Amino acid sequence: MNSKITNLIFTILATGLAVFFVTLTLKETDFSVLKSAAEHANYFWFFVSMVLSIASYWLRAARWKLLLAGIGYEMKVRSGFWAVSLGYFANLVIPRSGEIARATSLYKMEKVPADKSIGTIVLERVIDVFFLALFFVLTLIFNAETLFSFFSFTEKPSWGKYGIIAGAVILLFLLLFAFRKRLKGFSLYRRVELFLKGIWEGFKSVLHLKERTKFILYSFGIWLCYFLMTYVVIFAFPETSHFGLGEGFFLIVAGALGMILPAVGGLGYPYIMSLAFAAIYLSNGQTAEEGKMVGSYFGLMLYFAQIISILIFGFLSIYYISKNNINLK
Numbered sequence: 001m002n003s004k005i006t007n008l009i010f011t012i013l014a015t016g017l018a019v020f021f022v023t024l025t026l027k028e029t030d031f032s033v034l035k036s037a038a039e040h041a042n043y044f045w046f047f048v049s050m051v052l053s054i055a056s057y058w059l060r061a062a063r064w065k066l067l068l069a070g071i072g073y074e075m076k077v078r079s080g081f082w083a084v085s086l087g088y089f090a091n092l093v094i095p096r097s098g099e100i101a102r103a104t105s106l107y108k109m110e111k112v113p114a115d116k117s118i119g120t121i122v123l124e125r126v127i128d129v130f131f132l133a134l135f136f137v138l139t140l141i142f143n144a145e146t147l148f149s150f151f152s153f154t155e156k157p158s159w160g161k162y163g164i165i166a167g168a169v170i171l172l173f174l175l176l177f178a179f180r181k182r183l184k185g186f187s188l189y190r191r192v193e194l195f196l197k198g199i200w201e202g203f204k205s206v207l208h209l210k211e212r213t214k215f216i217l218y219s220f221g222i223w224l225c226y227f228l229m230t231y232v233v234i235f236a237f238p239e240t241s242h243f244g245l246g247e248g249f250f251l252i253v254a255g256a257l258g259m260i261l262p263a264v265g266g267l268g269y270p271y272i273m274s275l276a277f278a279a280i281y282l283s284n285g286q287t288a289e290e291g292k293m294v295g296s297y298f299g300l301m302l303y304f305a306q307i308i309s310i311l312i313f314g315f316l317s318i319y320y321i322s323k324n325n326i327n328l329k
Contacts, residue, residue: 034297037237045236046305049229053309056225057084060124063218067120068112070209079109079324082317089314092307105317108325131223132256139253143246143283150254150279227252233302239294247280254279258299273299 061080068075083106087098099121103114139147209215231248234240251273258272277295278288 034300037297038301040238041301042236045232046301048232049302050305050309052225052229052232053306054313056222056229057081057088057313059218059221059225060084063215063222064117064120064124066209066211066215066218067123068117071116071120073110073112073116075106075110075112079106082320083109085310085313085317086321088310089317092310092314105321108321127219131219132253135223135227135249135252135256138249139246143250146247146250146279146283147253149282150250150276229306230255230302233298233305236301237294237298240298243280250280251276267303269303270296270299273302 058077058081061077061084064080064084065075065077083102086105087102089098090101091098099118100114102121103117106112106117107114227248230251231245234243234247234251254272254276255269258269274292274295277298278291281291281294282288
């Protein structure tokens with residue numbers, strides 16, 4: 001019951017956050033300009049962006065296969081592809097639910113225990129943070145001025161608040177450690193402990209990789225797709241077609257921040273992109289207002305192109321997974 005209440009509260013908060021960002025985006029959007037941009041856009045580049053996003057699914061599935069093989073589980077790449085597709089689809093409804101959907105759907109198709117696959121997914125997230133940090137460094141090298149302008153639009157962090165949260169988490173771990181012998185008498189504690197051990201085993205899969213070169217190439221390939229998914233769309237509009245790699249590095253960092261926000265359907269993305277373009281325009285001696293306007297329709301149109309991809313392959317994944325559910329055989 002408690003987990004249901006927690007999920008309900010999180011969903012309400014995520015929905016509220018999504019409404020908040022949609023409102024902010026709409027305030028920055030001139031719909032006559034949006035209509036004009038849509039009429040003159042080159043949709044070939046949106047199609048290329050969609051193809052690249054699907055290619056990243058396949059590369060992520062191929063890399064996942066290597067991680068699972070490291071802990072003794074076999075998986076077909078196509079099963080991983082449809083599980084990844086379902087994960088992105090699930091995230092549209094409930095933020096961060098995709099990891100669970102991905103693991104449980106793989107269990108249905110390949111009988112890989114969910115706790116083991118979740119461990120490998122957690123490891124993937126660590127690797128994703130590394131690549132995001134790499135693009136952050138590239139942005140600092142090639143486009144530091146724009147990055148600093150972007151952060152000037154955001155609220156400065158409250159380190160006191162984060163300190164309290166960190167202290168509470170540390171205190172919780174210390175209490176759990178101190179009373180671990182008593183807690184072992186509870187069945188819930190034993191189940192959680194077993195589940196966490198399974199995750200840790202999946203996380204250790206990187207130590208047992210047999211094809212490390214492939215793993216590295218797949219990892220770079222995934223993030224190359226992510227970069228190009230955004231970068232190619234700048235050629236869809238005359239006013240952005242002159243952007244270079246520096247702007248591209250910056251946009252993937254800003255876009256990643258937009259997708260990290262726990263808003264339903266990733267609806268924080270278009271607003272973050274409006275701020276990103278404001279920063280780009282400011283660093284080029286233009287006005288922030290003009291940048292926000294361009295960023296709003298750029299972000300909205302790219303967002304909807306990716307949502308179409310997610311919906312199409314999400315529904316296809318539901319069909320494929322239900323058809324290949326070995327538990328039904």
